[in-house]
Structures are given as structure tokens and as C-alpha cells.
Amino acid sequence: MTGFTSIIGQDQATAMLQHSLDSGIISHAYLYMGPPGVGKQKTARTFINLLLEQEDKEADVYLREGIHPDLMEISVPENRTRISKEQISKEMIPWLAMKPYRAKHRIVLIHDSHLLTMEAANALLKTLEEPPEHALLILLNDSTEMLETIVSRCQLLRFYPLGTQQIEAILIGQGIDPEQACRAARMSQGSLGDALLFSQEDNWAERWEETFALLEGLSSGEPIKVLEAAARVEKELELNVRLVETILRDRMILQYSDQEELLLFPENQDLYRQIPPLDPEKVRKGWERINQIKDYSRFHVNRSLIAVNIAYEWLHLLRPITLRAQGARTQRR
Structure with missing residues (x-):
């Protein structure tokens, strides 16, 4: 792993996470909040990988295959628009209650946590209030909307739009024509994900x-x-x-x-x-x-x-x- 060096423009968040890894003081829950396409998911995966590799010498083998037994991911199901209560209460909570299989933590990565139903959010809140000692939850949120009771029980990490020049430099570094990179960066509104998409227009x-x-x-x-x-x-x-x-x-x-x-x-x-x-x-x-x-x-x-x-x-x-x-x-x- 190369650590957080590949994460661009989110120095405050990555510094806090690196400090947690170095000190061994890991919060029971992190809330990554910021607009889409600015690096929240990449940062979360980097943090998870680094932590599991600290705790499990063979973690990289399992992570490459996407089958590490101490990692669960929750997202909006196909043909649905929200994360349901059942995903939290019937899938996450029983899984999280079990002891870790290989690492010291059982980690749950919740994508699009702003799309939790109210019932699902309330079920999650109960876990956040009394988490198992080995539990680590990471919530990715594209919105500023989230129950205050959930926000207050997480370590909040804010992610910000990238600068136009930062995005332009990244695109050029990936071999994209400078004029095309400039145009895509200007339209991206700080989202590298959008800039990559727009840079393909010819x-x-x-x-x-x-x-x-x-x-x-x-x-x-x-x-x-x-x-x-x-x-x-x-x-x-x-x-x-x-x-x-x-x-x-x-x-x-x-x-x-x-x-x-x-x-x-x-x-x-x-x-x-x-x-x-x-x-x-x-x-x-x-x-x-x-x-x-x-x-x-x-x-x-x-x-x-x-x-x-x-x-x-x-x-x-x-x-x-x-x-x-x-x-x-x-x-x-």
C-alpha cells in the first residue's frame, strides 16, 4: 500500500486518519461527508486496507479478492432507492455482533448513508450508541443531511471540492490533452469523478x-x-x-x-x-x-x-x- 499519497486535496481528512493508524486509537465510527467524486470512497478503502493490513498479515490476499471476512459493505440494493431497515437490523447488526475472524476489528462500510430510511437510521443509531468493542463503522455521505444524533456519535471528516487547477493537473498527468483537461476541470465543480467523465467528450x-x-x-x-x-x-x-x-x-x-x-x-x-x-x-x-x-x-x-x-x-x-x-x-x- 502507498498510504494516502494518492488522495488529492483532502489533506485534513487523511492526516486525521493517518494519525489514528499511527497511534492505534481507532474511533468506533467515522462519517465521511462531502460532495460526490472528491475521494471519499477511495479514502475509506485506503484506510480500511491499511488498518486490516496492520491487524492481519495476510489481509492483502483477501482484500484483492474482495473476500476479507472482517469487512462488510452496505449499499442501496438494485431496483431500490434507499437502504432499508432490514439491511441494518437483519444483516449488519448480527454480523457485527460476532467476534472478528482474522483482524481486531469488524468493519462495516456504508455507502450513500444519506439514503438510509428513517427506520434504518434509527436501527443504526442503536449500534452507534452501544457498539461492540471490536466494531468500526464508516459512513459515506454525499449530502449535508443526516440525523444529528448519528453525526454526534461519529468522528466527522469533511471532504471538499478540489480546485480547478488540481483537477486539471491530475487529468494531464493521466495523459489527457491539456485543452480537454482544462475544459473538463472547469465544468467539474470540484469533482474529479465528473472531470474524468467530461474529459472523454471529444x-x-x-x-x-x-x-x-x-x-x-x-x-x-x-x-x-x-x-x-x-x-x-x-x-x-x-x-x-x-x-x-x-x-x-x-x-x-x-x-x-x-x-x-x-x-x-x-x-x-x-x-x-x-x-x-x-x-x-x-x-x-x-x-x-x-x-x-x-x-x-x-x-x-x-x-x-x-x-x-x-x-x-x-x-x-x-x-x-x-x-x-x-x-x-x-x-x-
Whole structure:
């Protein structure tokens, strides 16, 4: 193991975990809280591997095969959107009650702990209040929403969005073209996971063309345009949603500050200016709903339904907007 050296931009969290490993003082529960794609899962796996390798000389063999007997992982089941009470009370708690088989700890890694049902959260709370001596729970949380009673019984480690230059350097280091890396980093909003996804796009001129055409259609207010937009964005939902978000963000900056240096893509500012003024409160509330809807795409919810609901939100945001398509096409040339 190389330790935490491969974890970028989360020095505070990794330093605390390294100190726990060095001192041998391991908390019974850790809560990793921060946005998706910033390294929470990688950090958790690194910490688990290092700890088990301290306690079990042959841990690396079992970990490579994903069969270490003292490690359990809990996540949202296929065709479900939440972690159920049964997963906690009937699977985790009995397993955690048994003594470790090879190591000194029995470790439970709970992915997407913000998606625990209330019943599951209450069942987990009972374990956190009176954990077995050998128990170690690690909760990964993409949200700031969590029962305060759970937060107070965990050691909280906060994870933060990465800087644009950090992400750009990582992408270039992986052999991605510098211009492509720069564009992906600017769109990523601090998520390395998203940046890696966006860096695979190789025709940005066409993407901008398609996105402005999508906005033009929705701004007409015709319901059929919702279905057309949904069909267009469904396959690459994350990228298409981020493109629209980027356009609205940059348009709002021009609307209220006219500070071109704050734009993510200043080369598109002539296009942004063709969008009439936006209602900032409507945009803020609408985008909160869009992010909530989009999150369901990770949990086996029908993607067509997700895309249609997002397109309806866009329709609401853009209804007063009239894009001058011909002018937009001229500017893009």
C-alpha cells in the first residue's frame, strides 16, 4: 500500500486518519461527508486496507479478492432507492455482533448513508450508541443531511471540492490533452469523478450547438419539446445537465456583475447575452429540484423518467427565454 499519497486535496481528512493508524486509537465510527467524486470512497478503502493490513498479515490476499471476512459493505440494493431497515437490523447488526475472524476489528462500510430510511437510521443509531468493542463503522455521505444524533456519535471528516487547477493537473498527468483537461476541470465543480467523465467528450463545438438548440426548443413552451429534450439528454445525463447548468450560471454572472473573468467559458459570452434576464430565485429553486431528481440516476430509477422530469424543470426555468437561433449559430462559427 502507498498510504494516502494518492488522495488529492483532502489533506485534513487523511492526516486525521493517518494519525489514528499511527497511534492505534481507532474511533468506533467515522462519517465521511462531502460532495460526490472528491475521494471519499477511495479514502475509506485506503484506510480500511491499511488498518486490516496492520491487524492481519495476510489481509492483502483477501482484500484483492474482495473476500476479507472482517469487512462488510452496505449499499442501496438494485431496483431500490434507499437502504432499508432490514439491511441494518437483519444483516449488519448480527454480523457485527460476532467476534472478528482474522483482524481486531469488524468493519462495516456504508455507502450513500444519506439514503438510509428513517427506520434504518434509527436501527443504526442503536449500534452507534452501544457498539461492540471490536466494531468500526464508516459512513459515506454525499449530502449535508443526516440525523444529528448519528453525526454526534461519529468522528466527522469533511471532504471538499478540489480546485480547478488540481483537477486539471491530475487529468494531464493521466495523459489527457491539456485543452480537454482544462475544459473538463472547469465544468467539474470540484469533482474529479465528473472531470474524468467530461474529459472523454471529444466534440465540444457540437455539444454547445446541441445544448443551445435544446434551450431554444424548450423556451418555445411547447410540451412536445420536453419529450424531445428528454430523449436527447437521457444517454449522457450528467454531461448534458452540467452543460445547461454552466450556461445558466455564466448567464447569471453576466446579468448581475458583467465580470467576464468569472465565467467558466468566456468564449461563449456572446451566446449567453442572447438569453434574456433570468429570475435568480426561480433558477436557484429549480436547480435544487433538478439535482434531487438527477441523483436518482445512481439508484436504478428509470432514466427516461428522470430525463423527462429534468426537462420539465428546464421548461419552467426557460419559459420566458427566447433564443435567437440564427444569431447563435452565426456566433458559433
